[in-house]
Amino acid sequence: MAKSPLAGLSVLLLEDEVLLRKRLTGFLEKEGAEVTAVNTVAAARQALAGSSFEAAVIDVNLPDGRGTDLLRDKLFPPTTNVIVMTAEGGVAGAVAALRAGAADYLVKPFDLDELPVRLAQARRLRQAKRADEFRKGQQTELVFGESLAAVREQLARITTADRRLSGPLPPVLIEGETGTGKTAIARWIHRHGPRADEPLVELNCSALPDALAEAELFGHERGAFTDAKAARIGLMEAADGGTLFLDELPSLALGLQAKLLTTLEDHMLRRVGASRPIPVDARIIAATNLDLPALVKAGKFREDLLHRLDLFRVRLPPLRERGSDIIVLANELLGRVTRRYGLKTVHIPAEGRARLLAHRWPGNVRELAHEIERAVVFGGDRGLLFSHLGVATGTGAGAEWLRDDFVFPESGFSMEAAIDELVAHAMRQANGNVSGAARLLGVSRDVVRYRLKGGRENGRIGE
Structure with missing residues (x-):
């Protein structure tokens, strides 16, 4: 059985006509609402002083004043949905009540079934206003690879x-x-x-x-x-x-x-x-x-x-486990960025794609999105090479080619640069000591000195 839209709703009912008050109270309680029924403006003021209500249904003309005075005096908090009941000919007063903060009005006599509909609409409006405080920006379709x-x-x-x-x-x-x-x-x-x-x-x-x-x-x-x-x-x-x-x-x-x-x-x-x-x-x-x-x-x-x-x-x-999907996602993000900035279509060349594939992406998709936007804004006219991510051929920080998931770039791989990277890494670990670096690498000190001077030994560290 579907839940009533009024289930659990706390309602203040202000109506002096005995039969109508009883009918409205019974009807609302049957719908699951919790009703506090009063017959004077003074009693309504007292009820509002001691409790807060999610909704209020108030008549205009009461023995001791006008129900709309409660709106004028701002006794209802913004979270209370107020519906004004008025007799035929009192529409002008109801409109004034709307301007004072009422959510809706009903002209007597009205069908009882209309009341929960109006209350539910008012409740949904308040709910939407609260949700809007945490509503995020424009959503984009998720990219599945x-x-x-x-x-x-x-x-x-x-x-x-x-x-x-x-x-x-x-x-x-x-x-x-x-x-x-x-x-x-x-x-x-x-x-x-x-x-x-x-x-x-x-x-x-x-x-x-x-x-x-x-x-x-x-x-x-x-x-x-x-x-x-x-x-x-x-x-x-x-x-x-x-x-x-x-x-x-x-x-x-x-x-x-x-x-x-x-x-x-x-x-x-x-x-x-x-x-x-x-x-x-x-x-x-x-x-x-x-x-x-x-x-x-x-x-x-x-x-x-x-x-x-x-x-x-x-x-x-994580992004580092998504293989070639990184490029698929990068191209999608690139399209969004260029459209947002009103730029012409930009492509990622082979060298840039190699760097994207080689990077570890500790920040995952969020980091990739930022890198794409930064590259478009600051270097799009020179091509999206992503040079600061490290050279994909092995000379970049972190020696990406040491990873099991490293993909050789289409432009080729420099073994000489990789050897220099290994020597430099060993020197850092040995705190600049040539002998210590040589022991780590399993080669003689002469080989390390030779590499540090910029020499080459046929692409090998040494025998």
Whole structure:
């Protein structure tokens, strides 16, 4: 059975007509809302002084004043959705109420079924405003190459399984080094799944101060802490019906991990300072660049939360393990950069491609994107050679040709330069001592001296 859009909604109802008040109260409670019904402006003021409400349905003309005076006096916090009820002929007053901050109005008499629709619309609007605070920039399509074929098949299976479910969607755990594209994967899952039209809220957990993390994630009631002057929905609630992406999840404190686990299991959350839970259905996608089982053993991550999250697991390989896909990705990024800067098409020559393939990419895709943009802006007219990454023929820093995955460049390889690199590396390790370097290399001191002077010995270090 589908969840009512008003389930758990706290509503202040201000109506003096007894029968209508009872009908509205009964109807809203049947829809799952929690209703505080009052019949005077004074009683409404008292209720607002002691509690905060997610929604209010107020009549205009009351025995002791006008319900819209509550809007004029700014007694409703920005998080409360106010719907004004007015009799026929009172539309002008309702429009004035909208200008004062009401979310909508209803003209009496109205169909009761219209009320939950209006309340749900107002709730969704507030949810969207909160989600917009964490909405990211324009999304670009994820580039899949041969190295990510298995990942793409995993993602397709996840979204196919999602479409078979009518209720809450299971969490997804994405593992990978920093910069491998975990956020892009989370966006892909959301965009290609059954919740593509619902909100996607992205949160970097490491950016949340511990003192504010709970309130930011789960929301808070007015007066819950010193600066809580109004109730505020959390990001979990803002993602209700959609997806909440939690990047760098292990940054959350253990106590907050426990609360997240409870929300995942019960599909209910409790705002800071609240006495009642609120139903929520946000699909959780979590990401980490750390070894979660190791963190569990170290007591820094909850084992039960790991088991709850570790259902659909996606591992992104680092860029250095993606082989020729590095060039595919580089060309895609290059196209995006040139379009953004309004430049003509630029190509990466063989020498530049060799350097891209030889580099270790500790920053992964993020580092590659920055290198591409930097090369286009500062050296695009001279060709994208990426000279600062090191000479792919072996003279670059870090001796890329020592790696098992080194690919010989099409332009050829300089063995002489590689020998010089070996000698220089041995000299550094021996702290400049020729004899020590010679022992490390297994050659005589004369061979080392000869190489240091710029000599060559037929491409070999020596016999």
